[in-house]
Structure formats: structure tokens, C-alpha cells
Amino acid sequence: MKKVVVLGGGVGGSVVANHLAKKAKRGDCKITVVDEDGKHVYQPGFLYVTLGKQSPAKLVRNERTLLKRSVDMVTSRAERIDPGERTVHLAGGKKLDYDYLVIATGSTLHPEQVPGFEGAHHFYSLEGSIGLRNALMKFNGGDVVVAVGGVPYKCPPAPAESACLLDYYFTKRGIRDKVNLKFLSPLGRVFPLESLDPLVTEVFKQKNVETTIFFNIESIDPKSKKVESLEGETVNYDLLIAIPPHSGADVVIDSGLGDRGGWIPTDRHSLLAKGHGDIYVVGDATDIPISKAGATAHYEGLVVGDNIAARLNGQSPPDNYDGKVTCFCDAGFHKGIMMTFDYENPPVPPPLNRRHYLGKMMINRLYWMLIPKARV
Numbered sequence: 001m002k003k004v005v006v007l008g009g010g011v012g013g014s015v016v017a018n019h020l021a022k023k024a025k026r027g028d029c030k031i032t033v034v035d036e037d038g039k040h041v042y043q044p045g046f047l048y049v050t051l052g053k054q055s056p057a058k059l060v061r062n063e064r065t066l067l068k069r070s071v072d073m074v075t076s077r078a079e080r081i082d083p084g085e086r087t088v089h090l091a092g093g094k095k096l097d098y099d100y101l102v103i104a105t106g107s108t109l110h111p112e113q114v115p116g117f118e119g120a121h122h123f124y125s126l127e128g129s130i131g132l133r134n135a136l137m138k139f140n141g142g143d144v145v146v147a148v149g150g151v152p153y154k155c156p157p158a159p160a161e162s163a164c165l166l167d168y169y170f171t172k173r174g175i176r177d178k179v180n181l182k183f184l185s186p187l188g189r190v191f192p193l194e195s196l197d198p199l200v201t202e203v204f205k206q207k208n209v210e211t212t213i214f215f216n217i218e219s220i221d222p223k224s225k226k227v228e229s230l231e232g233e234t235v236n237y238d239l240l241i242a243i244p245p246h247s248g249a250d251v252v253i254d255s256g257l258g259d260r261g262g263w264i265p266t267d268r269h270s271l272l273a274k275g276h277g278d279i280y281v282v283g284d285a286t287d288i289p290i291s292k293a294g295a296t297a298h299y300e301g302l303v304v305g306d307n308i309a310a311r312l313n314g315q316s317p318p319d320n321y322d323g324k325v326t327c328f329c330d331a332g333f334h335k336g337i338m339m340t341f342d343y344e345n346p347p348v349p350p351p352l353n354r355r356h357y358l359g360k361m362m363i364n365r366l367y368w369m370l371i372p373k374a375r376v
């Protein structure tokens with residue numbers, strides 16, 4: 001029986017494991033998911049935690065409860081991958097052998113890479129979101145700055161979504177006229193997806209969100225409440241929300257499998273790690289230049305599950321990942337946008353409407369039932 005080890009029990013890891021368990025013939029393989037804390041976190045909910053609209057506890061589930069019974073689960077930190085030996089070394093000295101390895105270890109946050117980051121809040125972890133929620137509750141007016149601390153980062157639309165939702169939040173609290181909302185982008189445009197930039201720029205104009213492009217954060221001075229850019233600009237803040245720099249997971253870096261950022265060079269169609277015929281990569285962990293998003297991890301996970309099932313059966317892999325991503329964004333005031341795109345087709349600017357807002361709410365509600373269990 002072939003051994004399939006899946007590193008990471010987040011979106012991508014769960015989808016691969018459950019989809020493969022459905023597709024593979026009984027007795028063909030033993031699937032083991034390894035996750036360092038055994039917890040699966042629904043990260044899109046962090047935005048709503050910051051606004052006091054989402055209970056943090058409901059965003060976390062025990063990964064074991066999301067996996068099919070035939071899938072084994074090991075709660076342990078993977079410390080090193082040895083592709084020559086086809087072995088994963090776990091904390092405490094244990095080892096797992098594999099015939100196929102799937103790396104779905106997501107991204108790691110590095111606030112420590114920005115001097116003075118302790119002066120900022122963020123919503124890219126559960127703890128960070130709770131801290132930001134508490135700070136917002138006490139906030140009664142001044143300069144609120146949303147800044148992106150480095151590229152790539154997961155969910156490229158999330159910072160812009162946050163700015164839109166803050167406009168809504170302060171309006172509902174009756175203090176919008178006391179708040180200056182500012183948005184700092186490291187890129188030469190406001191929104192990372194080029195075809196949508198004019199739409200988002202227009203939305204920001206309507207919502208009175210001041211924007212600065214080419215602002216790469218160099219440091220934060222929590223005492224004087226200033227954020228400085230590599231380009232030499234300084235912006236004052238009363239409340240700073242900064243997206244921490246990201247990298248790939250330590251285990252990828254420590255195993256020599258990553259590029260400079262710790263992202264794994266990955267074939268964008270087969271999703272095999274380049275130079276490795278038995279290691280697949282899904283989700284944030286790849287170096288593929290598309291959105292690092294749960295939707296990406298989900299679609300990639302289905303392709304990898306199909307391909308491993310076919311190879312176990314002696315067939316050639318039937319599926320190619322075409323770069324498909326579908327994602328809903330909340331623009332505040334019960335309006336949203338939906339973006340669908342792939343390698344060949346960039347997203348077309350969609351209308352802002354209530355239907356897409358409801359789409360986002362529906363996914364937030366149905367996530368646990370549908371996505372990790374690979375039911376869609």
C-alpha cells in the first residue's frame with residue numbers, strides 16, 4: 001500500500017486528503033495528514049472579528065473532525081523533509097516515510113522584519129484580529145492607516161476590503177467624519193490585480209479613503225506614531241493596521257526546498273515541486289504568481305487529489321491546474337464583488353452588488369461543511 005503524507009491541515013491539506021480518500025481505490029493508499037497544532041483556522045473570518053461581528057472561537061476547528069475516518073492524523077511539527085530518503089522528520093525524532101508527499105504548509109508571518117511593528121495592529125492571525133477589535137472599540141477619531149508590509153501576502157484583496165469595512169464600521173458608529181482613512185500600497189497601484197485597480201481606486205474615492213502608492217514600509221516609530229517608507233515618505237497615524245511580511249514555512253526553508261522567500265518552485269499546471277516527481281505543492285506554499293488564497297488552495301487540492309489517485313492506479317495524471325481562483329469581497333454597506341479568473345483570463349471588473357455580498361456571507365457560513373471536506 002502506498003503512503004501519502006500531507007503536510008499541513010489547513011485548506012489545501014484538507015482538500016487533498018479528503019478528495020484523494022474519495023477517489024483512491026480502497027487499499028490503494030494510506031493517507032496521513034500532519035499538522036503542527038491540529039487546528040484548522042478559517043482565516044477570512046478574521047476581518048469580521050475585528051469589527052466585533054464574529055466569535056473568534058467559531059473560526060477554529062479540530063482538523064481531525066474535518067477528515068474522513070480513513071485518513072490518519074498526526075499532530076506534530078514537521079521539522080525537515082528529506083526528498084532523497086522520501087522521509088519527513090517530525091519534532092521529537094519521529095519519522096514518516098512517503099511515496100507521495102503533498103506540501104500545504106501555508107505562509108508564515110514575520111512582523112519582526114519591520115522595526116517598530118509592535119506599534120501596529122493586524123488582522124492576519126486570530127490573536128491579531130482580537131487585538132485590533134479591542135483597539136477599534138476604544139478608538140474615537142484620528143488617522144487610521146491600512147498598510148501592506150510586503151509582497152507576496154495572502155488574500156491580496158483583504159487590505160482593501162478592510163479599508164472598505166472600516167469606512168462602514170465608523171459610519172455605523174457615527175464617527176466617520178472624525179476618522180481619516182489612509183491606504184498605503186507597496187505597488188504602483190492600489191489593488192494588486194491590475195484589471196480591477198480602476199474599480200477599487202474609484203470605490204476608495206467614493207468612500208474618501210486617501211491612497212499612497214509605492215509605499216514600502218521601512219520602519220514604524222510607535223512613539224511619534226509615524227510610518228516611514230523605503231521611498232522616503234512619512235505618514236502619521238493614530239491607529240496603524242499593517243499586514244506583516246510573509247514567507248513560506250520554516251520546514252520548507254530548513255529543507256532547502258524554497259526560493260529566497262521560502263516559496264516552493266512549483267510547476268503551475270502539474271503542481272509538482274520542480275525537480276521532484278513525487279512532491280506536490282498546494283496553496284500559499286507554492287511560488288506560482290497568482291493569489292495566495294483559500295480558493296486557490298481548494299482548486300489546486302482537487303487537481304492534486306485526482307492526479308495522485310490516477311497515479312496510484314497506474315494511469316497518467318488526468319488533470320492540469322488552470323490557475324482558477326474565485327473570490328468574494330465585502331465592500332461594506334452590504335455590497336460585494338465576485339472575481340473569477342485563471343492563468344489565461346484576468347478578472348473582469350464586476351459590479352458592486354448585494355448578491356455578491358450575500359455570496360460571501362454564504363461561503364462564510366457553509367465553509368466548514370463544504371470546502372475542507374472537498375464536497376465541492
Ligand SMILES: Cc1cc2nc3c(=O)[nH]c(=O)nc-3n(C[C@H](O)[C@H](O)[C@H](O)COP(=O)(O)OP(=O)(O)OC[C@H]3O[C@@H](n4cnc5c(N)ncnc54)[C@H](O)[C@@H]3O)c2cc1C
Pocket residue numbers: 007008009010011012013034035036037038039040041042043044045046047076077078079104105106107123124125154155158249250251282283284285292293294295296297327328
Ligand atoms: C484576513 C484574511 C482574509 C482572507 N480572506 C480570504 C478570502 O476571502 N478568500 C480566500 O480564498 N482566501 C482568503 N484568505 C487566504 C486564505 O486563508 C489562505 O490563503 C489559505 O488558508 C491558504 O491555505 P493553505 O492550505 O495553503 O494554508 P493554511 O490554510 O494556512 O494551512 C497551513 C497549515 O499548515 C500547518 N503547518 C505549517 N507549518 C507546519 C509544519 N512545519 N508542520 C506541520 N504543520 C505545519 C499550519 O498549522 C496550518 O494548519 C484570507 C486570509 C486572511 C489572513
